Structures are given as C-alpha cells and as structure tokens.
Amino acid sequence: MDDAPVTTSPAPANRPIWQRPVSRRVVLATGATGAAAAAMAVLWKGNDLSQILNHVRDLTHGYQGALSNERVRVAHLLRRAGFGAIKTELDHYAAMGQAAATEALLNYSKTSNTTLESQLPTIDVTTGTQPTAASIQGWWLQRMVETARPLEEKMTLFWHGLLTSGLDKAGTTQMFTQNQLYRSLALGNFDALLKAVSKDPAMMVYLDTETNRNGKPNENYARELMELFTTGIGHYTEDDVRESARAFTGWTLPGAKQLRYATTSVFVARLHDAGAKTFMGKTGNFTGDDIVEMLVPLRATAVRLTTRLFSFFAYPNPDPEIVNHLADTFQKAHYNVGAVVKEIFAMDAFYSDKAYRALVKTPAELVAQTLKATGATTKGYTAAAGAMGPMGQVLFYPPNVAGWPGGTSWINSSTLLNRINFANAATVRSRTTLPTQPLAQLSDTLIDANASAATRDGLQAFAAAHPDDQAGLLFMVLATPEFQLN
Amino acid sequence: MFSRRDFIKQGLLPVFAGSAVPSVFANGVAAAAADAPNATPSDRILVLLQLAGGNDGLNTVIPFQDGAYHDARPTLRQDQGVLRLNAQLGLHPNLKGLKASFDAGQLAIVQGVGYPNPNLSHFASMSVWETASVQGGIGDGWLGRYLNYLDQVGESPNHALEGVSAGSLVPPELRSKTPVTALQSLKTFRLQPVNEHGTIVGAENPLMKFYGGFKTAGPAPFGALLDTTLQEALQASHALQATDASYQPKATYPTNSPIASSLKLVAETIVSGLGVRVAHVTLGGFDNHSREKPVHDKLLLDLDLALAAFMQDLQGHGLGDRVLVMTWSEFGRRVKENGSAGTDHGTAAPMFLLGAPVQGGLYGQQPSLTDLNNGNLKFTTDFRSVYASVLQNYLKAPASELLGGNYEILPLLKA
Numbered sequence: 001m002d003d004a005p006v007t008t009s010p011a012p013a014n015r016p017i018w019q020r021p022v023s024r025r026v027v028l029a030t031g032a033t034g035a036a037a038a039a040m041a042v043l044w045k046g047n048d049l050s051q052i053l054n055h056v057r058d059l060t061h062g063y064q065g066a067l068s069n070e071r072v073r074v075a076h077l078l079r080r081a082g083f084g085a086i087k088t089e090l091d092h093y094a095a096m097g098q099a100a101a102t103e104a105l106l107n108y109s110k111t112s113n114t115t116l117e118s119q120l121p122t123i124d125v126t127t128g129t130q131p132t133a134a135s136i137q138g139w140w141l142q143r144m145v146e147t148a149r150p151l152e153e154k155m156t157l158f159w160h161g162l163l164t165s166g167l168d169k170a171g172t173t174q175m176f177t178q179n180q181l182y183r184s185l186a187l188g189n190f191d192a193l194l195k196a197v198s199k200d201p202a203m204m205v206y207l208d209t210e211t212n213r214n215g216k217p218n219e220n221y222a223r224e225l226m227e228l229f230t231t232g233i234g235h236y237t238e239d240d241v242r243e244s245a246r247a248f249t250g251w252t253l254p255g256a257k258q259l260r261y262a263t264t265s266v267f268v269a270r271l272h273d274a275g276a277k278t279f280m281g282k283t284g285n286f287t288g289d290d291i292v293e294m295l296v297p298l299r300a301t302a303v304r305l306t307t308r309l310f311s312f313f314a315y316p317n318p319d320p321e322i323v324n325h326l327a328d329t330f331q332k333a334h335y336n337v338g339a340v341v342k343e344i345f346a347m348d349a350f351y352s353d354k355a356y357r358a359l360v361k362t363p364a365e366l367v368a369q370t371l372k373a374t375g376a377t378t379k380g381y382t383a384a385a386g387a388m389g390p391m392g393q394v395l396f397y398p399p400n401v402a403g404w405p406g407g408t409s410w411i412n413s414s415t416l417l418n419r420i421n422f423a424n425a426a427t428v429r430s431r432t433t434l435p436t437q438p439l440a441q442l443s444d445t446l447i448d449a450n451a452s453a454a455t456r457d458g459l460q461a462f463a464a465a466h467p468d469d470q471a472g473l474l475f476m477v478l479a480t481p482e483f484q485l486n
Numbered sequence: 487m488f489s490r491r492d493f494i495k496q497g498l499l500p501v502f503a504g505s506a507v508p509s510v511f512a513n514g515v516a517a518a519a520a521d522a523p524n525a526t527p528s529d530r531i532l533v534l535l536q537l538a539g540g541n542d543g544l545n546t547v548i549p550f551q552d553g554a555y556h557d558a559r560p561t562l563r564q565d566q567g568v569l570r571l572n573a574q575l576g577l578h579p580n581l582k583g584l585k586a587s588f589d590a591g592q593l594a595i596v597q598g599v600g601y602p603n604p605n606l607s608h609f610a611s612m613s614v615w616e617t618a619s620v621q622g623g624i625g626d627g628w629l630g631r632y633l634n635y636l637d638q639v640g641e642s643p644n645h646a647l648e649g650v651s652a653g654s655l656v657p658p659e660l661r662s663k664t665p666v667t668a669l670q671s672l673k674t675f676r677l678q679p680v681n682e683h684g685t686i687v688g689a690e691n692p693l694m695k696f697y698g699g700f701k702t703a704g705p706a707p708f709g710a711l712l713d714t715t716l717q718e719a720l721q722a723s724h725a726l727q728a729t730d731a732s733y734q735p736k737a738t739y740p741t742n743s744p745i746a747s748s749l750k751l752v753a754e755t756i757v758s759g760l761g762v763r764v765a766h767v768t769l770g771g772f773d774n775h776s777r778e779k780p781v782h783d784k785l786l787l788d789l790d791l792a793l794a795a796f797m798q799d800l801q802g803h804g805l806g807d808r809v810l811v812m813t814w815s816e817f818g819r820r821v822k823e824n825g826s827a828g829t830d831h832g833t834a835a836p837m838f839l840l841g842a843p844v845q846g847g848l849y850g851q852q853p854s855l856t857d858l859n860n861g862n863l864k865f866t867t868d869f870r871s872v873y874a875s876v877l878q879n880y881l882k883a884p885a886s887e888l889l890g891g892n893y894e895i896l897p898l899l900k901a
Binding site: 168207208210211212213215216217218219220223227233238241356357358360389390391392399400401402405408409411412413414415416417418420421424425428452453454455458461462466469472475476479480481482484485 | 538539606607608609610646654655656665666667668669670674675676677678680681687689692693695696697698699700703704705707708709711712713715716718719722723770771773775776777824825826827828830831860
C-alpha cells in the first residue's frame with residue numbers, strides 16, 4: 001500500500017495550459033520530485049508534518065503523483081466515467097490501457113448490454129398503472145451497478161441532476177420515460193436534447209408547460225430553461241421570460257384527468273400562441289424549438305454547460321482557460337456533448353493532482369460501488385436505493401429544480417453516519433457470500449492502495465486482529481475517509 | 487451485553503480509552519454531558535420554518551375586502567370562511583390554529599415583507615434571505631453568524647446540537663463556523679455497531695484515527711471536512727445517547743405530514759435538553775404555477791395543524807416561553823393569477839412569528855394591489871428589519887453587526 005512514485009511527466013512544455021498538470025510541473029521545474037516522494041514516505045511513518053509541508057507546500061494535498069500510475073488512472077477514470085469498479089472490471093480496463101479504456105467507455109454503443117437487460121426487472125409503463133417509486137429507483141440503481149456501459153448511466157445521472165424533474169409532481173411512468181430519454185441522448189447534441197425535454201411529459205408536468213397555453217402563458221419552464229438549463233442568471237430579462245413562455249405554448253398532454261400517467265405529448269395548434277414575440281432583441285412568431293435554437297448557441301450556454309460537465313467529471317471551479325477551451329469545443333462540435341466529454345477525458349487536468357479525490361462520492365456513486373463490492377439482488381437494489389435518502393439523494397426526487405447542490409453539502413453529521421452505516425449493513429448482509437479478498441486487493445480496488453498512514457496502519461491492524469472477518473474488513477475499507485471521495 | 491449509555495453515564499467512555507482524542511471532541515462531549523440536562527432557563531430557541539417554493543401571501547393573509555384581489559384572482563380567490571383579523575384582512579380558512587394564536591396575542595404577522603430590486607429566481611432570492619444580503623452568495627448564513635457570535639462571546643455550549651435542521655441537508659441559513667447537525671431521527675443518529683460473528687467490534691476508535699489522519703493527508707477542504715464532521719457526528723450521537731430518551735409528546739401530531747414529523751423531531755430535541763439554539767424545518771411545495779388552490783389549501787392545513795401540535799407540545803413541557811417560530815419564503819406570488827389556475831413568481835409576502843415571546847398583532851403595511859411593479863407587489867417592510875428585531879430583542883444579539891447594517895427594530899417581541 002505504498003504511494004505511487006512520482007515519475008517524469010509525459011506533458012511537453014509547449015502544450016496549452018489546460019493540458020498541463022500544473023502542480024506536478026512545478027515539482028519538476030524545481031527539481032523537487034525526489035523530495036516530494038521522500039516527504040510522502042516520511043509522512044507515512046508519522047514524522048513531523050510541518051517539516052513535510054515545507055517541502056510540498058506547492059502541491060495541493062498529500063497524494064501527489066498518485067495518478068502517475070496507469071492502473072490508478074484507469075481506476076480514477078472508472079470512478080468518474082462510471083460508478084467505480086471491482087477487481088475483474090479494473091483488471092479488464094487496465095489491461096486495455098488508458099487510451100483504449102477511454103475509447104471503450106466513450107463509444108459505449110459498441111458494447112453489448114444484453115446481460116444487464118436480461119437481469120433487470122420488467123417495468124411496464126403501458127398498463128395504465130404506476131409502478132412504485134421504489135421499483136424504478138431499484139431498477140436504475142441496478143443499471144448503475146451492472147451496466148457494461150458505465151458512462152451511459154453516468155451521463156443519465158448528469159442530465160437528471162441538470163434537467164431536473166421529480167416525483168413530487170410527475171408520475172413514475174413519466175420519470176421512467178424521461179430517464180430513457182436521457183439515456184438515449186446522453187452524449188448527443190444539446191439542442192436536440194433540449195427540444196426533446198421541452199416536450200417530455202415529466203418535464204411538462206414538473207415545470208407546468210402542460211398548462212401553458214395561448215392567452216394563458218405559464219412562466220415556469222421558460223424561466224428555468226434560461227436560469228438553470230442554458231445561460232444562467234444575468235443573461236436574460238423578465239420580458240424574455242414572459243415572451244418565451246408564450247413561444248412554448250401548444251404542447252400538451254392528452255387525458256388531463258390522468259395527468260401523471262401520460263407518457264407522450266401532443267402539439268395542439270389552437271393552444272399555441274401564434275402571435276409575434278420579442279425574445280432577446282429578435283421578433284417573430286417563435287415556437288419553443290425556436291427559443292431553444294436561440295439559446296443553445298449563446299456563449300453563456302456553452303460556458304455554463306461545459307463548466308458543469310468539467311465540474312461533474314474532474315473538479316469544481318475550473319480555471320477560465322479550461323472553460324473557454326471546452327466552450328470552444330462545444331460550439332465547434334455543433335453543441336455535441338460527447339465531444340466535450342471526450343475532450344475532458346483527454347485533458348491532463350483530468351488526471352492532475354488537483355483532480356485526484358477532488359469530488360465527494362455522491363450517494364449514487366457510493367451505494368453503487370458498495371453494491372459492486374458486496375453484490376445485490378433485485379430486492380437488495382430496491383432497499384439500497386431507499387437507503388440513499390438519508391444520505392441526501394433520492395433518485396427521481398431531486399430537492400428542487402436546481403437538482404442536488406452537491407460538493408461539500410453531501411457531507412454532514414447525519415449523512416456521514418448514514419454512509420458508514422450503509423457500508424456496515426451491506427457488508428453484514430452479504431457476509432456469507434463475499435469472496436475472500438486480502439486487504440491488499442480490497443485496498444487496490446476501492447482506494448487505489450493509496451491511503452494515509454493512519455488508515456493504512458488501522459486497516460492492517462484490523463486485518464491482523466480479525467483474520468476471518470471478511471465482511472468486517474470490507475466494511476472498514478468502505479468506511480475510510482479515502483473511500484468517501486471520488 | 488454492554489450498553490454504551492451505561493458506560494457514558496458512569497463517565498467511562500470506553501471509546502476514547504488510549505486514543506488521542508482531539509481536544510474539541512473531548513471537551514464537546516464533556517460539555518454536552520454537563521450542560522445538556524441543566525440548560526439555563528434564559529436560553530432562547532428560534533425555530534425557522536421555511537415555506538419553500540414561494541408562498542402565495544395573498545392567499546395566506548387575504549385582503550378579502552379589496553376589489554382588486556377578487557379581480558386578480560377569478561379562480562383562486564378565497565370567497566368563504568376567511569378568518570377575519572380586522573375589517574380588511576383575514577387568514578386563510580385552514581389557518582384556524584394560527585387564528586387562535588393571533589386572538590391569544592401569540593402571533594405577529596408582518597405584512598408586505600420583501601427587499602429592494604426583488605429577484606424572481608427561486609435560488610437567487612432564497613440566497614438573499616438565507617444570507618440576509620441582497621447579493622446572496624455562499625458565505626455564512628444569517629443564523630450561522632449568530633452561532634459564530636455565541637461562540638465568540640463564550641455563550642456557546644459548543645457542541646454539535648446547537649444548530650439543528652430536520653432533514654438530510656444543512657440549510658444555508660445555518661452555514662457557520664460552528665457545527666450544525668442535520669437530524670432525521672434521534673434513534674438512528676448513531677454509528678451502528680459492527681458485528682463480527684456475533685461479537686461487537688469497536689469501529690469508532692479506528693474510524694476516529696482514519697479520519698483524524700485524513701484531516702491533513704486528505705485534499706482540502708475534504709480532509710478537514712470529513713474529520714470535523716465525524717467528530718461532530720459522534721459527539722452529537724453520544725450526547726443523544728447520554729440523555730434519557732424519555733420524551734413523551736404532550737400533543738397529538740398529525741400523521742402522514744412531513745412538516746409535523748419535522749416539528750416533532752425538533753420538539754424532541756428541545757425537550758431532551760440537548761442545548762439547541764436554532765432549529766430549521768422546511769415545508770416544500772409552494773411553487774404552484776398551475777392548479778394552485780387544492781395544493782395550497784392542503785399545505786396551509788398541514789402547516790397549521792403541525793404548528794398547533796408543536797406549540798401545544800412545548801407548552802405541555804413548560805417550554806413555551808423559550809421558543810419562537812418564524813416563517814419565511816423566498817417570495818410571494820404574482821398578484822394576478824395566470825391562465826393555469828396558478829400563480830407565477832412574485833415579490834412581497836407576509837411573515838409569521840409565533841409563540842409566547844411574541845407581541846401579537848399586525849405589523850407593517852399591506853401593499854397596494856393596484857400600485858404594482860411589473861404586476862408584482864411593492865414591499866413595505868424589509869425582511870432584514872424582521873431579522874434585526876428577532877436578533878436584537880429575542881436572541882439578545884447585536885443585530886447591526888450580524889446583519890452588516892442598521893434596520894428598523896419592530897416591536898414584534900415582548901421585552
């Protein structure tokens with residue numbers, strides 16, 4: 001369980017700044033590589049921290065160079081592009097090498113997912129009855145755990161957190177249908193996705209477009225489309241909200257009495273306001289699609305979406321150079337989201353020290369990787385999805401239209417106890433079926449064999465004191481602070 | 487079979503034996519054990535109740551004699567059963583408990599509360615209210631700054647239950663430099679024992695070491711965050727388990743009502759004498775752009791029944807004089823209803839202050855329904871004036887300092 005040695009950076013000096021692993025370059029330039037590695041070794045022996053910090057204060061934290069090891073890079077990629085990995089998965093992708101693994105994750109349509117599909121419970125949205133919330137939550141969690149296309153599920157979760165709808169208003173059949181929409185357009189063009197979601201029944205119920213009609217405009221969707229889905233606040237006026245609400249009139253759900261059941265929407269011309277609207281300085285008989293086509297090319301939209309994507313996959317608050325580069329990528333690719341994600345995975349910033357363990361595992365990520373490690377039945381998935389609520393994330397039920405606030409808000413005294421208690425319950429439940437795995441292997445798969453001296457020594461002490469307690473050992477690894485981060 | 491509570495009661499705290507316990511943790515537990523059962527009677531508790539989504543103020547405190555109200559609300563107006571406060575204004579028919587409190591002089595209603603240049607975004611406007619700053623932002627919340635103040639002046643019991651929130655997230659109002667605990671249930675707020683072949687294995691001690699080591703070895707800010715949070719969590723759970731869990735509600739709370747469950751949890755925390763100073767609960771669902779009436783009617787009914795039970799419960803425990811409830815919402819709704827029998831985002835709305843510490847009555851001025859700004863009410867009382875009054879006259883804290891400005895103090899509270 002030693003820290004990976006710091007090796008020579010492959011980054012040529014003439015690359016643009018967003019492709020440089022800045023902090024490691026500082027080390028190389030000052031010839032401090034050896035000192036940093038030596039300092040880490042000392043740290044792990046528990047020697048004077050202030051001395052060590054003097055050597056490494058240019059660096060962001062105590063894990064410099066962890067991502068110089070390719071197996072760790074692949075594990076990092078699998079955590080970010082998916083929901084983490086168990087040993088067989090990590091071995092599989094690591095054997096391909098980072099470049100091929102990235103390619104395989106991105107081009108997931110070439111990967112068969114029939115094994116997963118055959119395992120999933122049937123969710124039938126055509127019978128006129130609503131499946132339970134628990135059943136669709138368990139269904140999605142099982143997809144996250146068992147999919148052969150991790151990025152497809154991860155992007156579906158991304159869209160669920162950005163283009164939010166929730167069971168507080170929409171029905172389970174509608175949320176299930178929206179989930180399929182996000183999966184099908186996960187890495188597609190943003191304008192196509194926004195046009196589709198503007199007519200998506202769950203969204204139409206959640207943000208009231210189903211009641212938005214000629215002469216009776218409803219501002220809800222129009223406002224959130226700009227404030228949250230595209231440009232962000234400060235790039236539109238209250239008049240733009242009012243006028244664009246008129247443009248989105250006409251789409252409605254059939255069978256008003258069973259509003260929460262409709263899984264298709266229809267355009268009814270007489271409900272559409274065909275009058276002239278003035279939106280962002282232009283006047284015309286705009287439809288909702290026209291509004292989307294005016295919003296998507298705006299630089300503010302590109303900046304906002306790519307910032308969000310980079311923060312989701314790499315680390316929060318990226319430098320303007322990174323955002324500008326990704327916004328350019330997005331616009332040159334005709335608003336293709338897959339092009340942006342591909343670029344993020346190709347950036348050195350994605351594998352920089354700053355990116356390593358720079359995100360808190362979301363409850364979805366934490367629970368999914370825990371279930372990968374312990375195994376689960378259909379019933380187990382449903383129960384585990386329910387256990388996510390006390391951690392702050394109920395699938396299909398974001399706290400409000402802005403989605404989950406994320407970041408440090410995932411961690412408070414209540415959620416942390418629930419995260420640790422979930423690991424306990426999951427390992428106890430599976431204790432008779434767990435494969436025997438020595439500490440080194442659990443540590444390699446779950447925390448990159450890269451932990452603080454306190455964690456490393458504590459895990460070794462536990463393993464020595466309880467040699468037959470596989471469930472207890474797995475629990476201890478899952479309960480580490482290292483595992484709480486992604 | 488050992489009970490951890492027994493150990494703690496005997497002062498043995500086996501969990502810390504031989505471990506390097508950070509001093510804040512050790513002190514905190516000691517302080518919690520010492521202070522909790524003997525909380526001083528002068529301790530005052532503020533319960534903040536958020537009506538999330540933008541409450542329709544005009545259908546909460548109703549200007550039922552105003553023709554403009556009836557014109558603007560052809561389908562949403564409350565025609566019958568309005569609970570009259572005076573010749574012009576009445577409470578929504580479902581607010582019977584609040585009306586009784588008003589009649590008993592224990593409900594203050596501040597009319598037309600808002601702020602200059604109102605923002606019609608939920609999130610921008612919430613942030614304004616949460617930080618008591620028209621710029622909003624991610625700094626400490628206005629009550630978080632009060633908790634910081636308690637800490638500075640040495641009035642803080644300095645343990646994790648000083649600020650509590652019912653739910654899984656800590657609300658931005660309580661963001662502070664001192665610990666705040668999100669609570670979902672007092673019974674489950676603990677580290678479950680680790681079971682090895684029927685034997686209890688102590689996990690707290692090793693986990694404390696893992697997280698303690700990660701404080702400096704882990705990446706900022708997560709290393710410190712995880713360590714501090716685990717300390718807070720264990721400290722609070724020990725304090726909870728050290729208390730005799732003898733809480734018996736002195737009121738019947740409605741069932742199937744999330745706001746009633748939240749308020750009951752807050753009551754339990756208060757009654758258990760855990761040193762709570764500020765508590766936060768949320769009732770969501772007010773963003774009714776369509777078919778507002780049935781939803782809003784139900785929300786106000788749930789609110790009223792839950793508050794009535796909460797106040798009765800606290801009074802039954804002799805704690806009525808120590809608790810003030812204050813409601814807020816990020817904005818009211820548009821005066822004129824929209825075409826979907828709902829209302830779009832608006833501006834000013836009334837606030838409620840409830841409890842024995844209150845000087846009951848109507849405060850401020852009802853905004854005009856015809857002199858509007860883009861169809862929205864012009865606010866008549868700045869919300870920071872209400873905050874200042876609560877901080878200054880109820881919590882006895884320096885309002886100008888905590889709010890970064892001087893705001894008119896309203897006589898909402900008894901001396």
